[in-house]
Amino acid sequence: MNTLFYSLVLLAGILLVVAYLTWLERKFAGRMQSRIGPQRVGKPWGLLQPIADGAKLLVKEDIIPQATDKTAYNLAPIVVILATTLVFVTIPLGKSVVLVDLNVGVLFILAISSLALIGIFMAGWGSANKYAILSAMRGVNQLISYEIPLVLACLVPVILAGSMKLSSIVLAQSKVWFIFYPFLGQIAFLIFLVSALAEANRIPFDITEAESELIAGYTVEYSGMKFAFLWLAEYIHLLAVSLVGSILFLGGWNGPWLPSGLWLALKTLLLFLLILWIRWSLVRIRLDQILALSWKVLFPLSLATLILAGGWSFIF
Amino acid sequence: MNLIAEQIETYKSIIETEGDTLLVNMGPQHPSTHGVLRLVLKLKGEEVVKIEPVIGYLHRGFEKLSENLTYIQIVPLTDRMDYLASITNELAYVLTIEKALKIEVPKKAIYLRVLTAELQRIVSHLVWLGTFGLDLGGALGGGSTLFLYCFREREIILDLFEEFSGARMMYNFNQIGGLRYQPPLDFFSKLKATLPKLKQAFAEYEEMLQENYVFKVRTKNIGVLEVSLAQRMGASGPVLRGSGLAYDIRKAYPYSGYENFEFEIPIGENGDCFDRAKVRILEMKQSLRIIQQALKGMPEGEVAIRPPVRVPTAVKVPAGETYMHIEAPRGDLGVFLVSDGTEKPYRLKWRAPSFSNLAVLPFISNGHKVADVMAILGSLDPVFGEVDR
Amino acid sequence: MSWMKDTFELTGSFLSAFKVTWKNLWRKPVTISYPDQKRVLSERQRATFALLTDPKTGEEKCTGCYICQNICPALVIKMEKEIINERGYAKTFYLDLSGCIFCELCVQCCPQDAIVMVRHWEIAEIKKENLVLDKKRLMENQKYPFSTIIGSKIREMQAVPKPPTASS
C-alpha cells in the first residue's frame, strides 16, 4: 500500500518542483539579461506564476487540427510525460528513500529516457505540419546519435562503483566523488552533461524546437493542456538529468556537514543552474555540426574514458 | 483499413513528391523573418534547393501618397519608410529638396545632422545585431541574451533622441532648410557621458561574438556573395562592403559636411555572413569616432535657414529632375524627385537599399541548410518598410 | 592537430560567452516596473493634445484659423469656425487620435500657440469612438504637464537670430 502512496507523493512532488523550476529559469534568465523575471503575479517575486500558467493552459480551448493523425497526435504528450517521469522510479532521494531500488538502475534510466524520442516523433508526425515533420526528423537524428555517448558516459561510474544499483554507486562515492577522479571523472562528467543536454533538446542543441527556423518545432500544433504536457516534459527531463548527474558523478547525498537529503537537493540545484547558464549564453549549432560533434568527438572520447575506467578499476 | 489509406492521401498532398523535395512555406508570420516576408523554400531533406522570397506584405503606397502631400507634409511620411533609421530617410529627402532649391544650410545644422545620422546608424545596427542573435540563437536561447543587451544599449540612445525631439522613433527632425529644434542645453553633456558606456558595450559584443567559435561555425563562408554579382544586383552598404569593395557614399560623394570628418570604411574579405557582421560592428565603432569629432567641432548659431513655416504652401520646387543619394545604415538610399513647380512633387521615387539587398538572397542561399538561410537573411538585414515602400 | 586547436578554441569561446553572462548576472537590472515606477518623460514629449486657455483672460486661445487642419498630413483635425463679437472661435474641434501620427506640425504652425502636446501616455481605449478627442476633452487635457515645445518656441528656435542670439 505504501508504494502507491509514495508514488503519488513522488508524482505530486515532481510536478510541483518542476513547476517552480520554470519559475526559477525565468527569474535566473531575467537576472542574466539584466531584467527582472516574473514579478507581478505573486506580488513579491512572482511566485504564483507557474500556477497561473498551468491554470490558464488548463482552461485553453483544445484544438485538434483536422488533417492530423488523431491517434499519434493525442497519444504523443502522454508518451513523452510517461517516458520522462518513469525515470524517477529508481532514483534514490535519500539512503533508503527510493520507490524500488532496481539493481539495474542505470540501465533502466537510460532505456526509459530514450522512450521520449518516440513521443517526440509521434508529436511531430501526428500534427501533419511541415515544421513539425522537419523538427521530428531532426529530433530523431539528434537523439539517436547522442544515445551512445550518454550510455558510455554513464557506464564509467558503474564500472568504478562495480554495480548498477544507484544507491551502491552513491555508497562507493562516500570517500571520493567520481568527478574528482583525476583525468577520468571530469571527461566522463563533461560527456554526460553534453549528451544529456542533447537528449533534453536544450541550447546549444535545441534544433527540434528552434524558434527561428521551425517556429515551435514539434509543439507547433499543440495548444492548451497537451502543450503544457510537452512543455513540462522538457523540464522533468532536465530535473531527471540533474538528479542522475549529481548521483552518478557528484556523490549523491554524502557530504561533510549538512544532512544527506539537503546535499542532494543542493547538487541538483547547482547542476540545474549550470544547465540554465549554458542555455542563456550559447548560440545554437546547426544539425550537421551537432551530429559531427557527437560521432567524431564524443563517441571516441567516451570509448577512451571507458577503457581508462576499466584500467583504473583493474589496478585499484 | 480505409482510414489509414485516407490518411496517407492527406500526407501525400502535404509532401509534394517532385523527387521527394518538400515545399515549405515560411509565411509572413515567422519569428525570424524580420517582419513580413514569405519564403517559399523547396527543400530536399535539410538542404535548400530553390528559394523564392515573396514580398509586398507591407506595400503601403508611399510614392502614390507623396504625390498628394505638399513638400512639408512628406517629411513625417519619410520617417515611416526605413523605420529603423528614420533620420537618414528624412536626411535623404530634405537634401534632395535643398539640392533642387540650392539652399545653403547653416553650419550648426550640418554638424547636428551628421551627429544624429551617425547616432541613428548605431541604433539601427544595434537592432540588427539583436535580431541576428535571435536568428542564430533562437528567441529563448543564448541569442535572446544578445538581443536584450543590444536593446538595453539602444534605450540609452533613444533617451537622448527623446530629449532632443520628444519622440523615440519617428522624430520628424529635419525640415527643408535645417532642423526644427535647437538641442536642449544639457544634450551635449549627456551625449558625452554615454559615449564611454557605448564603447564598453561594443567591446562586450565584440568579445561575445567575434571570437565565439559557435558563432564563427554558424556564419563562416555561409552565403558567400562575390563582388561582381553584388554590384550587378545593386546591393550596397554593409552587404557590398562585406564582399570586399570599399564603396561608401559618405566618402565617394561627400554630402552634408561629411568631407570634414575622417573615418575608415571597414570591408570584409570573402563576403560571407561573418564578414557582413564584422563590417557592421566595426562601422558602429567608426560612427562613435564621427560623433566625437562632430561634438568637438560643433559651432554655435541657428539651425534653420528658412523663415519659420507659417503658411503650409510655402515651399515650391521649380520644375526639373534631381537625384540625391546618401549612405543609410542599409546602403545607398536615393531620392529621385521630378517636380513641376507646384507645391506637390510630380513623382518621388525612392531607391531603397534593402530592396536590392534582399534580391540577392535567392542567388547566395542555394545548397545551404534551412538554419543557414535564416542566418543569411539576418546578415542581409532587410527592413520591410523600405523593401515594400 | 587541427582537432585539438578546434576544441581549444571552442572552450575559449564558451568561456568568453559565460564570462559576459556572468558579469551581467551581478549587474543591477535596468527594468522599470511600470505600474509602480514610471519613467521620467522628456519635457519635449509628444503624447496627447490640449487646447490652451489664455491664463490672463480665461478664454480659449484658438481662433479657428484652419491652418493646423491644412498642414496635418494625416488629415485628422476638423474644426468649424464661428465669429463672436468680431473674434473667431472654434465652434467644434475634433482631433482623431486614431489617425494622428504625432508629428507636431500643427503645434509648430499654430500662430496663437493654442494647441500643445502634453506628457500623458495613458490614452489606450476599449472603444474606438472615444479616441476622437472633441473640444471638451482637449480642454480637459490641460491638467497634464505641457511639453515645452509650443508654436512660438519652435519658431524662435528656428528663426535667423536677431542681434541678441535667442538661445532656447
Place this chain on the structure above:
Amino acid sequence: MTIEKLKDKIKEKFNLDCQVEVGLVKILVPKESWGTLAEFLRFEAEFNYFSFITAVDRKEKFEMVARVENLEEKTACEFTTEILPNETLSTLSELWEGAVWQEREVFDLFGIKFENHPDLKRILLPEDYTGYPLKKEFPLDKHYEPYR
C-alpha cells in the same frame, strides 16, 4: 574611361548628345537603341553597379529613367527614354540581375511590359489585383481591390 571620353564615344557610336554634370552623364535615348546603349554601358564603359529603373507617367507618354554607376571611377549615367503607354521595352535583366525585381515593380505599379523578362508578374501588390496604381489617371480614393 573619364566622362569626356565617354561623351565622345557615345557621340560617335549613337550620335546622341548628353548633358554632363559633376560625376553624372544624362542621355536621352530613342526607344530602339535602349538595349544596345545598355550593353555598351555595361561592357565597354563598365557601369556595372545597377542603381534603379523607374517610370514617370507624363499622362500621354511614359518616361523611363534608369541609372547605373561605375563605383571605381565614381561616375554615374542616367539614360531615359519615352515610350507610349501600350508599348513594351526591352529588358535590362540579362545585363544586371538587379533589374529583374525593379522591372517587376515598374510593371506592377505602371503596367509597362518588358520583353523576355524572366518572370514578369506582380511583386508588391496581390496577384489578383486589377489596375496599375501609380498611373496618373488612377484616382487615389477609388480602389480596385479584391479585399476591401
Place this chain on the structure above:
Amino acid sequence: MEVKEKIPLQSIAEIYQTFPGGELMLTTTEKFFKWAQVSSFWPLTFGLACCAIEMMATFASRFDLDRWGMIMRGSPRQSDLLIISGTVTIKMGPRIRRLYEQMPEPKWVLAMGSCAISGGIFRNSYAVVPGVDRIIPVDVFVPGCPPVPEALMDGILKLQDKIKNSKNDYRKVER
C-alpha cells in the same frame, strides 16, 4: 467522421448552480481562472512594421513584460493575445484573418499604433486596410505612432481589467 455533438458549456455552469454552494464556487473558480488568464498572457511574435520594433523594445530589458508573465510564443496555437503592431495591407489581410482563426478560443486582440486602428497616415492609400477591426474583432486600441512602451503597457493593463470584470463564462470572450 461526424463530429460528436459537444456538450454546451453553458449547461455545466448551470449544473454548478444546482449544488448548494455552487454559486459561490462558480464565481470563485471563474475569478481564479480569470486571474490565471490575466497573469499568464502569452502574445504571438508577430510584428508588421515600426510598431513591432517598439513592441520588441517593450519586451526587452528596460520595460520587461516577462514581469507580467508574458512570454512571446512563436505559434498561434499557444498564444492568447494577438498584438497587431503595424500597417495592415490588403495583401496581409487574409493572413491575419487566418492567424486569428488558428488561435485557441479565449483570445484577445490589441490594435497597436494608429496604422492598425484606422490606417493612420496611410488611411486613403490604395493598398492599406483602414483599421484592423474590419478584419478581426479588436478588444483594445492603443493610439500612437509608434506608441511609447508606457502606452502599450497601459493598453495591456486596460485589457486585463476588461478581462477581469467581464461577466461571461470564462471560456467565451465577450466581443
